[in-house]
């Protein structure tokens with residue numbers, strides 16, 4: 001057995017939409033328990049990358065290795081089974097269901113899950129997010145920030161090893177920002193490996209130490225936040241040339 005194998009690594013990942021190279025020759029690896037900021041200007045390929053590494057989009061080329069197995073092109077439910085979960089920038093909730101139902105539905109898609117166990121786990125997730133008092137509210141009655149929290153809760157129901165958060169701070173009231181940052185820190189302390197996606201470097205630097213920067217589908221920097229900030233190519237990408 002290869003003891004040094006990364007728990008998650010992608011290499012040469014590519015996706016084209018017609019003539020657009022949305023992602024081109026992207027490679028990086030994650031160690032267990034690591035938290036990585038994935039940033040880049042709008043249109044740089046961040047969402048396409050998340051879509052590929054959660055099975056929502058088939059890559060045109062490259063490998064996605066989870067614990068040493070190549071999963072490129074596998075369907076989303078197999079990624080979920082491997083403990084890879086994501087949130088969406090705009091929460092994808094069932095608005096006419098309650099908070100509790102929203103949490104239970106994704107867990108029940110795994111047929112082995114009994115409703116009672118799912119409900120028990122949902123109570124735990126609600127307690128962690130401090131949303132217990134909202135369990136029986138309709139999702140549509142929640143504030144924008146509470147919907148973001150519930151979206152995070154739905155991903156947590158899958159008990160993920162790797163959690164990909166797509167712009168968890170976007171559109172969140174400043175009052176809730178600190179709370180979301182604290183949840184992310186706490187999840188990472190508990191051993192979750194996290195990829196935090198945002199176009200805004202300032203938003204992620206309070207949470208991560210390592211940051212990977214994309215521009216026009218390619219990786220242009222990967223390293224400690226302070227080093228990356230001094231990288232002229234990163235500065236150029238952000239000031240626009």
Ligand code: ADP
Nearest residue numbers: 017020022040041042043044045046047048049
């Ligand atoms: P980001 O998340 O960094 O804003 P995206 O991954 O959404 O970037 O987009 C990368 C590039 O791919 C952009 O040029 C975008 O217009 C293009 N793109 C993304 N999805 C599609 C699609 N389904 N069809 C065509 N072009 C797409």
